[in-house]
Amino acid sequence: MTALSDAGGHVLVVNAGSSSVKLAVLDPVSGRRALTGLAERVGTQDASVRIDRDGERSTSTPDDVSHAGVIEALLALMTGDERSSITAVGHRVVHGGPTYSSSVVVDDVVRADLEALTPLAPLHLPGNLAGIDATTAALPDLPQVAVFDTAFHRTMPAYAAQYAVPRSWRDDLDVRRYGFHGTSHRYVSGAAAELLGRPPGELGLVTLHLGNGCSAAAVRGGRSVDTTMGFTPLEGLVMGSRSGDIDPGVIPYVAERLGVDAAEVVRRLNTESGLLGVSGTSNDMRTLLEAAAAGDEDAALAVELFCYRAAKHVAALSVALGRLDAVVFTGGIGENSAPVRAAVLARLSVLGVHLDAEANHANGATTGGRISTPGGPVALVVPTDEELLIARDTADLA
Known part of the structure; x- marks a missing residue:
């Protein structure tokens, strides 16, 4: 300051x-x-x-x-x-x-x-x-x-934004995929283009906002064309205490077996699931990495599930791009957890992204954010600054 x-x-x-x-x-x-x-x-x-x-x-x-x-x-x-x-x-x-x-x-x-x-x-x-x-x-x-938060994702095409549900739900109830974390995805996609020295219009990026809340977005030509969160922030990646993707049939099944209503099940999917639910101990990635290293199998499973789901969605979102120029890590975990980034990128070698272990250990601080080896899609660490984006939009309009 x-x-x-x-x-x-x-x-x-x-x-x-x-x-x-x-x-x-x-x-x-x-x-x-x-x-x-x-x-x-x-x-x-x-x-x-x-x-x-x-x-x-x-x-x-x-x-x-x-x-x-x-x-x-x-x-x-x-x-x-x-x-x-x-x-x-x-x-x-x-x-x-x-x-x-x-x-x-x-x-x-x-x-x-x-x-x-x-x-x-x-x-x-x-x-x-x-x-x-x-x-x-x-x-x-x-x-x-x-x-x-939702505005950046309003550019998603209909086939990415719509659910395969009755049309009246869309028309009368506004049921569709909205996406969230838009200010973060918008900021880091622009910052990534600057780091790469290329116009945003030329790039296909997957931005990974990993924190207590997590989402990924496919950003093509500077515009969001798909994202992992949907009607609510519950859809998509495994998060600190949110489940991410789940078969909707689980909700009435659990409600009936536990004698609670659907709203209570959704509350638990938001507040008692994710890393916290799988590990049974914590929603904090730092705590879970330490516990996993000490032999806690549930903590290790929580970390592995988190990283697997993130990599799986990066691969899926590359379909929306047609090409993958870079994977961008941001958010509290994305910016600071070298082990998580390494685990995600290990699963993305199929897309030609390969980790530079030394650069990753330094959070990309000495390599202009780059944590991948040359020759394929780039992996970057880009600190987000949602407040700055909000301030700039405000100054432009005021």
């Missing part, structure tokens, strides 16, 4: 969830952070807020623990110069439904549309809307911009 510059205005980026609010004030050109902030346990009497800048932390306990209250408390921890430097507010919004294919300035019509889309993301959109409402009230003279 750095002190405020004289180069121009800053963007306040807000990521409001159901029980937390993350924010950053940053320069949309350089990406330098003037400060970051976090409100935790929003809506409870244990709510707390903090601002971090230049190695120093300011904290407070808000009197009003609502989204509006904690955002006011976060703004109150900023200096007058920091607040006055903000020229626009950008919001991460999880779902844009079938309507929004790009970022948009929030007005009354957009606000009403997002309210109507809440059934598509009932766990996320209420928090996103609360963040928009709170910053609008606190900073009424500044434009508010919604940047959608």
Whole structure:
């Protein structure tokens, strides 16, 4: 992070969830952070807020623990110069439904549309809307911009976006594959093109966002043509606590045998499955790698399943590209776990991708992100920066 510059205005980026609010004030050109902030346990009497800048932390306990209250408390921890430097507010919004294919300035019509889309993301959109409402009230003279996780994937062709379900489900209920993590996939695909020194329009990439939530995307010519997440973020790869792909017939079977409803089974697929479910101990890849090395067979199986499923989806997504120029690793695991990248790439040798073990061990730091040997598709490590992408979209529209 750095002190405020004289180069121009800053963007306040807000990521409001159901029980937390993350924010950053940053320069949309350089990406330098003037400060970051976090409100935790929003809506409870244990709510707390903090601002971090230049190695120093300011904290407070808000009197009003609502989204509006904690955002006011976060703004109150900023200096007058920091607040006055903000020229626009950008919001991460999880779902844009079938309507929004790009970022948009929030007005009354957009606000009403997002309210109507809440059934598509009932766990996320209420928090996103609360963040928009709170910053609008606190900073009424500044434009508010919604940047959608789903927007990047609106370019998927119909054969990739649609499920083979009754047409009325698509037409009347908006059941289709939306995809998520779009801001991350969009950012790293552009950054990968820069590292490769080639125009995005010439490239076929598979971007792998691996963290507690995981997804992969096929990016051809700078546009998403397929992705692993679908109607919800539950589809696709094995994740920290999400199952990823599963036969839908499992849901009524488990519900009947356990005496619970379908919603409870889906809750457990979201929160008690994935790495956590297979290992029985943890959703943290670092913990599982250590446990596997110490002989924990369940931890080893969880890691192997995670890596196998990731490689399997990379291979499948290469079909959508017609060619594979690069595999791009990002996210907390993708950027930092050399053993996971090695295990994924070992299974992708069939596509001609071969690991450079030394470069991989250094997370690509000394090779411009490249962790593969010459002569085939490239493997890259590219740190994601969703906040910067949100800030740039916001600055472009505000």
